[in-house]
Amino acid sequence: MFELSAEGKEFVKSELKRYETIESAIIPSLYRVQKENDGWVSDEAIAHLSQLMNIPEARINEVFHFYTMFNKKPVGKYHVQVCCNVACAMAGTREMTDEFLRHFEAEEGEMTRDKKFTFTRVECLGACDKAPMMQINDDYYEDLTTDSAVKLLKDLK
């Protein structure tokens, strides 16, 4: 059974008081769960949050499923999100993603066998002057080339 850490529970409790409505705490709480649950949110984590927050599961699920940044299944240690919107696509990120998938024998959106990577194509991340770019977990990596990006990924421990 998933359960938040003591600090995690404290965090959720303080978020419940932080905004004008308790429902506003759903998004920050889902982020917290994701952080403590290897990057994704499971059904049992939703049930746990529901109890902790005293908000119906259906209500939390509604928010959970609307936003793309909440992962619905396990992701690798490094979630590699490659921007494939206009400016980055022009700079070759679609071909770059193909190369990632080939090089790391990965399927898009699925964890690699060693659970190290999940590669996802995403929409504009707002760093278009530095295209091609990608986001690995919370951090942006900009002005890439396919070679520099593959090397960067290979060097991740």
Added chain:
Amino acid sequence: MEIKLLTEHYQDDQYRTLPGYKAKGGYETLSKAFKMKPEEIVNEVKASGLRGRGGAGFPTGMKWSFLPNNGETRYLLCNADEGEPCTFKDRMMMERAPHQLIEGMIISAFAINSPKSYIYIRGEYVYAAKVVKKAIDEAYEAGFLGKNIMGTGFTHDMDIYLGAGAYICGEETGMISSLEGLKGQPKLKPPFPAVQGYLKKPTIVNNVETLAAVKYIIRDGAAAYKKYGSEKSPGTKLFSVAGDVNKPGNYELPLGYKMIDLINNECGGMKNGKKLKAVIPGGTSAPILNAAEVEKATLDYECLAQMGTMLGSGSIVIMDETRCMVDMLKVISHFYHHESCGQCTPCREGTGWLSKLVNGIFEGKAQLKDIDLLCEVANKMKGKTICALSDAAALPVLGIVPKFRDEFEFYIREGYSKIKGKSHGQMHH
């Protein structure tokens, strides 16, 4: 030539800290504002002609004056859910000059008599959110936020709220839904947020750049601010330039600046000496301009509207002669299909059909008559939904297809891109 008001100290690493900001005159404008009456500030903003810098271009002072005088708590929401593809001006401002935004917000909050504001930041901007939160904490510590600010009796609290990946939350009522802990679906207007917004209370939603500009309007006065730009589009504007130029980046320019000068001067011209083919001004929702139109375009609300497109968020994508327009439309249509919130049928179904029809060209399933069908679907999506996402999906189709129809016909007839050639083979996902 760039006019640096909002971007003057972007290169100063200390400017994001309170001491660094104060060293450059930070929070002095707040003192000045507190010596004015709130309605004087509103009138100054009205007189400046400032228009919303997020995309819609609605006059800011007029928006503020829609607030009802019914004694209800008023909220100020800063729209930092910068999601319009190829826009990155607000992120840079939050990262480099967070106090400038905060000062502009406190002045604005004082003007509209609001005790509470939120900065709604898109979830992907983790770093920007950290910088802004730290700056808010500094402002509290220095007494610029909280109870009885600078002994004026004015109380204002400010917080950030992080989104979680939904373009639609950049729409003001979608943002309000999201902040309320709901799915980020837009609400029917009227009532407009100024009358009934966050928690059904009067709410003003302004873009990051708009609120920062308020500081400069109060610092220098409306008359000084209006010296920049054109009569109907006064002031400076941040432009995010991306694509096939030598120096992409953010540029602050007086409105009315020539688009071609931005490309050739500030941006250092076309990359690799290639020929200019087209420009998407104002974010991907804005209809495309071909090279001949770019020569004539000036960067202001009126000129671009007259040319059938829009200034929008101020993002500008430059495309050279090697760009295949069928491919570009495929990327754009996929985006809107992905981001439709699903609430209104014309948008939910229409964005799917647009994407499917364009993809059909790459899959070799399309017929020539599908080009007209594409435009027909787009036309039927306009003005029929709660928010503007449906129009935002339709407009790029209605810009790109008629202007580059030959490329669509060629692709359907020959099975490969007229621009990229046969060797390029099938395109990507």
